[in-house]
Amino acid sequence: MQKIFVNDKPIILTTKVEKEEGFKNYLLKTVDLAKVIRTLNRTKLKEARLIGKKEKKLLKKFLKKLPNVVAGGGKVYNDDGDILFIYRNDKWDLPKGKTEGNETIERTAIREVTEETGVGGLKITKPLETTYHIFKRNGRYKIKITYWFEMKTSFKGKLYPQENEGISKVEWLNKEQTKKALKNSYANIKALV
Numbered sequence: 001m002q003k004i005f006v007n008d009k010p011i012i013l014t015t016k017v018e019k020e021e022g023f024k025n026y027l028l029k030t031v032d033l034a035k036v037i038r039t040l041n042r043t044k045l046k047e048a049r050l051i052g053k054k055e056k057k058l059l060k061k062f063l064k065k066l067p068n069v070v071a072g073g074g075k076v077y078n079d080d081g082d083i084l085f086i087y088r089n090d091k092w093d094l095p096k097g098k099t100e101g102n103e104t105i106e107r108t109a110i111r112e113v114t115e116e117t118g119v120g121g122l123k124i125t126k127p128l129e130t131t132y133h134i135f136k137r138n139g140r141y142k143i144k145i146t147y148w149f150e151m152k153t154s155f156k157g158k159l160y161p162q163e164n165e166g167i168s169k170v171e172w173l174n175k176e177q178t179k180k181a182l183k184n185s186y187a188n189i190k191a192l193v
Helices: 033-042 055-063 105-117 175-182 187-192
Strands: 002-006 009-014 023-027 047-051 068-077 083-088 091-093 096-098 123-137 140-152 167-173
Touching: 002 033, 002 055, 002 187, 009 033, 009 055, 023 033, 033 047, 033 140, 068 105, 083 105, 083 175, 096 105, 105 123, 105 140, 105 167, 123 187, 167 175
Parallel strands: 002 123, 009 047, 023 047, 068 140
Antiparallel strands: 002 009, 068 083, 068 096, 083 091, 083 167, 123 140
């Protein structure tokens, strides 16, 4: 079962048809995705479920329905175990961004974290879950596929928010601060952290 977020509401890819309670079923093969997105944005519906035949092919089929934007990002820990957060569009988020040229996704993730926060000395420790979310740009829906990596750094320098990307703050947050920040974050970030 795969989740693709429209704001904080999930579109769930599944092979199981269940009785509709707080969600609506659609056939993946024939779905009008723009209509599903509008319905999620404009109603109290909690989620949408796209039903397909083969579990292994659900995501591949779904990704063909919208232009894909590939990004890399990091859940970065310092030596104190604090997590690096950015504040953008009035929400707490983790640093991430689009791939450039033919760089590897790992290179993208490290570059974007450094660009958005000023933090250097990053080392990837392991890959994390990949997240998917739908956004609208220039009147068209697109899906952002973000490959996340856990990273570590001993960086002690000044943090610099990348203001031209709409980032107003960059902060190391301890466990308590992280809990509080996640109350004002995105569903896919909450799942990652």
